[in-house]
Amino acid sequence: MSPETVRIRVTSTVRDEFSSRTKEIIARRTGYLCAICHCATTGPAQNPLQAKSIGVAAHITAAAPGGPRYDATLTSAERKSPENGIWSCQNCGKEIDSDVGRFTVESLREYRLRAETAAGERFAIRNRHGPELAQAERTARSAATTVVRQWKSVYRYGEQRLVQLNLRNRAMVADAETLPHMDTGTSDRGLRNANACRERQVH
Numbered sequence: 001m002s003p004e005t006v007r008i009r010v011t012s013t014v015r016d017e018f019s020s021r022t023k024e025i026i027a028r029r030t031g032y033l034c035a036i037c038h039c040a041t042t043g044p045a046q047n048p049l050q051a052k053s054i055g056v057a058a059h060i061t062a063a064a065p066g067g068p069r070y071d072a073t074l075t076s077a078e079r080k081s082p083e084n085g086i087w088s089c090q091n092c093g094k095e096i097d098s099d100v101g102r103f104t105v106e107s108l109r110e111y112r113l114r115a116e117t118a119a120g121e122r123f124a125i126r127n128r129h130g131p132e133l134a135q136a137e138r139t140a141r142s143a144a145t146t147v148v149r150q151w152k153s154v155y156r157y158g159e160q161r162l163v164q165l166n167l168r169n170r171a172m173v174a175d176a177e178t179l180p181h182m183d184t185g186t187s188d189r190g191l192r193n194a195n196a197c198r199e200r201q202v203h
């Protein structure tokens with residue numbers, strides 16, 4: 001085995017993973033919201049003693065050579081740093097690593113900056129207007145529950161109704177298109193009325 005082969009094998013097995021502490025910092029910096037789609041990544045589990053999480057700390061530049069957006073110029077410490085991470089849900093995390101055309105280093109930094117700026121603003125607003133915001137949230141949640149209930153009642157029987165409604169609309173359009181003589185008749189009648197008015201004005 002050549003020395004070069006040995007070197008490649010050694011470097012390819014080294015991954016600069018984030019520590020648990022670093023992951024926590026990355027997550028907290030966006031308030032545990034996905035920096036890409038803004039969904040919540042944590043919530044209560046059914047078991048009251050547990051919480052569930054769908055969040056991941058994704059690497060902006062890959063943890064190992066050959067990975068997405070790998071940057072050989074970074075040191076191992078820089079690659080493991082919170083600065084090289086972005087918090088996302090599992091769906092977005094998968095996309096971040098598979099669609100490098102869309103998720104470039106620059107775009108990921110931009111996503112992270114926006115998410116962290118928003119988290120900072122929410123944090124500041126919450127500190128200043130906590131009770132009012134809590135009340136506004138309760139009101140909004142109650143209104144949303146009502147709307148969702150209404151939509152559910154429509155959708156339960158409703159998919160059929162919606163289909164029927166669309167068909168009826170299409171049928172009306174089709175009728176209008178297949179009966180051009182009605183329009184012609186109307187406009188002829190309009191023209192005759194207009195001519196009659198003009199004749200009355202003349203005489």
Ligand SMILES: [Zn+2]
Pocket residue numbers: 034035036037038039088089090091092093
């Ligand atoms: Zn997401």
